[in-house]
Amino acid sequence: MRAFAKFLLFLIVMGVIAGGAAWWWAGRQPAPSVEFRQPQKFVGQNSALEMMVQTPQGQLSRLDVSLEQNGKSYPIFALNQPTDATTRQEAADRLFISRPIGKRAIPELQPGPARIVVHAARPVLRGMRQIAVEATRDVQVRLEPPQASVVSTFHYVNLGGAEFIIYRATPADVESGVRVGDRIYPGFPGTAVGIKSDPAIHVAFFALAYDQDVNTPITVFARDPAGNIAAAVVDHMAFSKAFSKSTIPIDSWVARVVPPIVANTPSLQGESTAPADLPQTFVKVNSDLRRQNAQTIAELAKKTAPEMMWKTSFEPLTNAAVEAKFADFRTYTYMGKEIDRQVHLGFDLAVTQQVPIKAAQTGVVVDAAYLGIYGNCVIIDHGLGVQTLYGHLSSIGVKVGDKVEKGQVVGRSGMTGLAAGDHLHFTVLVNGTPVNPVEWWDPKWMQDRVFRKIMEAGGSVT
Known part of the structure; x- marks a missing residue:
């Protein structure tokens, strides 16, 4: 009887050791990993959250995403309540999530700092233990749109031809240029042509491609790092051309x-x-x-x-x-x-x-x-x-x-x-x-369409 008791005690001790080892081993297993793709730094009117969650064997027991600002938390995504999110299983162990998080999606957002918080967990040891991780990304909410306006005048463009424009775009960190239909022509600082009086001045060459319609809309645009966009219509005349x-x-x-x-x-x-x-x-x-x-x-x-x-x-x-x-x-x-x-x-x-x-x-x-x-x-x-x-x-x-x-x-x-x-x-x-190269060979075209505008804006071509 005493031998049996000792054996039973031995089994209990070994079980405790084995259980402890299993618990310890389970706790050493990798947690889910979170990769933020968007936003990088800013959230604007129409920003979106894009993130990838990777977990071994593709098992997730919890995935909650929220945006925190000024002491308040706004739910963005939950595994059992995806709301407006789009999810895509990119691989057996990778889940892609996309969801609007801008002002239009979360009306309570205010300009200033905010934080995106992700809580993810996966089951181990047959679900008896959870391996959890918290990932955060600090962002700046930016809601005021940039400004864009056309400065130069008399814009004439032939089908298959080019034109030059001077415009203003603010603030200083915007990406700007000219949009002709679905084609983008990037802008450059006015200092590129000697215009130094106004740092908001930008210049750009753009084209009306041979296969576009003469009524194709032409606008200058400014887009800030938060994705907020401003646009201004370019007053112009477009002329059709017959090609051989x-x-x-x-x-x-x-x-x-x-x-x-x-x-x-x-x-x-x-x-x-x-x-x-x-x-x-x-x-x-x-x-x-x-x-x-x-x-x-x-x-x-x-x-x-x-x-x-x-x-x-x-x-x-x-x-x-x-x-x-x-x-x-x-x-x-x-x-x-x-x-x-x-x-x-x-x-x-x-x-x-x-x-x-x-x-x-x-x-x-x-x-x-x-x-x-x-x-x-x-x-x-x-x-x-x-x-x-x-x-x-x-x-x-x-x-x-x-x-x-x-x-x-x-x-x-x-x-x-x-x-x-x-x-x-x-x-x-x-x-x-x-x-069409003919325009570029023509001194009169170059003077009227390009150099004149630069000189009128205070630039230099000498």
């Missing part, structure tokens, strides 16, 4: 042009260049690769300088024959049948074979490499979102980062890329949007 159409048979040059493009483009590796497959591969080059190249060009627009590097109109290729104009709507045929349609967004200029190609304006080289349909290509940034592209070069004479002067040789003309013969493909870009 052409039919281009590819029979005589497709076999020469397509294989080098495929060989020089990683995304096309494996595409057949056999004679029977050339028309199909050409269409992939002419359409899919053209879109990829446009995306690359748009990304390069982010490398623009916050200054206007030019004081004169742009320089065209001298003594050149115009082989194609801007926004030429092209139909491509093979063996007499239509196989593709695209729009040519630049000027094709030809002189003689491998003629020296000069920079149209002072700037900095942001790309100098093989670029798909453009072949050997140089892109020069001139500041304020304005860039020029030189395509189909036989050779490149500059490298990325080089400062080039107007008239400096950057390469030689050629027939690389999607070119049937030796010529220069020249494009002017405004924040990645191709525009």
Whole structure:
């Protein structure tokens, strides 16, 4: 009997030790983790909470989110009462939550500091213990909208053309620019063009793309870090333009042009260049690769300088024959049948074979490499979102980062890329949007549309 009692006591002691060890082990298990994605620092009229909660095995026993301000707590989300939240299971152990938390969602919010508080817990040890975590994010509630107003006058823009604007945007930390339909053109401080009298002054180039409607709304906008937005309508006149159409048979040059493009483009590796497959591969080059190249060009627009590097109109290729104009709507045929349609967004200029190609304006080289349909290509940034592209070069004479002067040789003309013969493909870009180069070559246009406005606002172009 005494032996049994000792054995029973031993079992009890071991059970207590094992239970304690299990309790200790359970307490050492990882708690849920909380990743705040939005807001970063500010909450405005229409702000949203975006957060990711990750927990082992995807088990959550508690998830409560609230916003605290001035001693009051406003519930935002509860696991059993998601209210206006959107939840998405991004993985077995990850839950994404989004919910409006701005003034419109929580009318009691006041300007000033606030805190987002998250309590999350998960069960361990078959639910006998909870592993909890508290995560917080301090934010500033900002409710007063920014201000935006147009300063310059006489805004005239052609379909496929560009325009320049001067405007005011406050306070100092706003992001601002011009919105043309669904396209955004960022603004720059007025000091970029020598306007120093008013720190609220900003400037921007914008475009009415060739494929937009002439009635597309144009506004300047200002958006503060809390997401509050102000906008002002740009008083302007837009003019329609008729663009040319052409039919281009590819029979005589497709076999020469397509294989080098495929060989020089990683995304096309494996595409057949056999004679029977050339028309199909050409269409992939002419359409899919053209879109990829446009995306690359748009990304390069982010490398623009916050200054206007030019004081004169742009320089065209001298003594050149115009082989194609801007926004030429092209139909491509093979063996007499239509196989593709695209729009040519630049000027094709030809002189003689491998003629020296000069920079149209002072700037900095942001790309100098093989670029798909453009072949050997140089892109020069001139500041304020304005860039020029030189395509189909036989050779490149500059490298990325080089400062080039107007008239400096950057390469030689050629027939690389999607070119049937030796010529220069020249494009002017405004924040990645191709525009008609003719305007930029015109001293009168440059003086009236750009320099006049700068001088009237107290800036300098000398």
